[in-house]
Amino acid sequence: MKTINIGLIGFGTVGSGLAEVLLSQKERLVQRSGLTLRLAKVADIMISELPPQFADTELTNDAKALINDPEIDIVVELIGGIEPAKTFVMDAIAAGKHVVTANKALLSQEGKEIFAAAAVQGVEVGFEASVGGGIPLIKSLKEGLVANRIQSIMGIMNGTANYILTRMTDEGVPFDEVLKDAQKLGFAEADPTYDVEGIDTAHKLAILMTIAYGMNITHNEIATEGITEVEPVDIEFAREFGCCIKLLAISRNHGDHVEARVHPTMVPHSHMLASISGAYNGIHFSGDMVGNVLLYGLGAGKLPTGSAVAADIMDIARNISSGSVGRVPSLSYLSEEIKEIGITPMEELSCPWYFRITARDEPGVLAAIAGILSKHKISIESVMQKGRQEGGPVSIVLTTHTAGESDIHAALGEINALDMVSAPTVKIRMLDEGDEADS
């Protein structure tokens, strides 16, 4: 029986999860492939020994030695971040090793260089675990939906943000309070910036867009807003409109340009994405042949992510064993077919909007607001006055029909400048009717 030797760099949460998956599924993987996936070496500078069940695996603190070990077929990078991960990945490729990584920050920033080097060396780069944890997303896009023009990608791609929003929704407590508790429970990291500011979601959207559309894109080209300013009161009003608030990645393929954005979004309860709670992820694709497809599962975690890394390893192992390396292009399109496609400027986008305007409860305030919106050709869909009390401020909660970003910004500038308006207006984008009908 053929043995494929694996060198793992990084024995943290996901790394030790992968080791556990390979150990517990060893027999099954043989039954499904005739191949033995052997964790030959682990490189980690933080630990002095491996747990006893990995007695057959050698531990080193020298990742370079692991990379250059001629016995190793596949190098798995699970340390995260840009450096030294990038150096390790590039060195492994240069040494003719196949690479598997879960590093979405690295791929969404440095992917172009990494995949170009891999193409030159004729090695594979697997990255199923970089988006959606254990959900077989990347394989589905690259192979299952191969005969489709992907028209849109829409999804909940960050379990931490979704967990926080779900608890804010269920318990009515503010962001800061839930975040603190999530950190205590291990659902959020000590520095939650990437998760709550939408940056991690943008990393993942960039990777999905690359393979779905066959284009070059880095995450910093994606307009990104996080969830730190979402307030329980807006979640409550959203419910009155039949919606919940989710941090969505949204991209649409217009052929010669593509939309790409990450922001809190009001999602109608009837939409599948509204049902995705807690630490779960759900990613919705629309293909011109297949229609709507949604894939759902745990977007993070030791064993789910380990499961996806193991699937990539098995895929490459099968290719090594059957002499078919490069059988499916790493980025789904042949490298010479990958295009430069422009990103639609954010100010050209339009969608329906939710506003919460804080104003003095005076006659004429609604007339003034409606006048400004009308001047900017923004059509009101519904309006409610909330929290009326003698002399105090009132919340004017309104939703609009589809309106352009630049009109919205101009109108809100004028509204916020009104004497009667006593606090900056809160605005949240809503999924438009087309999206709703899709599901």
Added chain:
Amino acid sequence: MKTINIGLIGFGTVGSGLAEVLLSQKERLVQRSGLTLRLAKVADIMISELPPQFADTELTNDAKALINDPEIDIVVELIGGIEPAKTFVMDAIAAGKHVVTANKALLSQEGKEIFAAAAVQGVEVGFEASVGGGIPLIKSLKEGLVANRIQSIMGIMNGTANYILTRMTDEGVPFDEVLKDAQKLGFAEADPTYDVEGIDTAHKLAILMTIAYGMNITHNEIATEGITEVEPVDIEFAREFGCCIKLLAISRNHGDHVEARVHPTMVPHSHMLASISGAYNGIHFSGDMVGNVLLYGLGAGKLPTGSAVAADIMDIARNISSGSVGRVPSLSYLSEEIKEIGITPMEELSCPWYFRITARDEPGVLAAIAGILSKHKISIESVMQKGRQEGGPVSIVLTTHTAGESDIHAALGEINALDMVSAPTVKIRMLDEGDEADS
């Protein structure tokens, strides 16, 4: 550039859909593989010519000639049913051709013989389109979740039945009426037996169990109940319990035996499967490493199914081109690893239940019923009396905690024999709490 020649048997809905997919995605498929998938020949006895856009494809009424044409690399069987489909598939395999089929009836009944013949001939059999239409289910199970013991399969696998139940739920109209309308609208066939009696769902569950568990099973080993007896009043009461009624395929892997059943099921609104409406399918897997995964999309239709067939063709074409035929075992486990595993007898299963008992509104009726249930160790979770009116019958609607099938049957026999009970009791299984917590 390498060309793979395809021979298609059957130019009906799915066959013409595949032709359309291959034509419209031709350039994309080249960009993603460097391969040309050429629809060389179509065999169909019902048509005299192909639509003009397929001028480069030869039409024949002789499937055997197509199968034996040395130019053809892959034979696609899309006529459905057992014969002559089985003969065509077996002949194609004998002629050394790879086969792609969407024929769930054939595979769930004759799969063992077909896959054994393919193994002997060293050819591939692709069947992504046999379950869940365009959803990349089979590939996800075989490859994406390769490093998992699949612990359960649970899903909505028949779009017609789900469409009918969804309309009964939304509109409160009876089964017969919705069925007639669904037939008019093309959502149900003239003979809807397979769809509404759960047989089609059992076909699909058998296929999924085969590849998920690595076992032999035919659809007639699966206990199957359809939706023809579901009444609007039960849907209404289900809603009061926070549930909807879905036709589910349910299987659990107990290692030395496996559960397998298809029946109408009360699903809590909080469960992802409750959100799957209309003609959509949703299939939920639980894996020991990945946790819960759900895949959702259109389970039927010309282009979605064509998309799945095209993905199978591309998979085989890549293997032909890279010399890696047999790279992934057709049934996910190596043929020598496929086991005989017993099916749990239905009478050994247990779940919570819903009953609607029709009784005369007399003192003591509830006491009598409760006494019988208690005698059979069935614990009541909730009970409501509905529709009280002078002298008329009353509906006693109750739900139980988990109870065994044989206890339930014994108890219902006694309840139905009570003088006060004036119509056979309606019983519907409910998803148990474990299933609910899963999602």
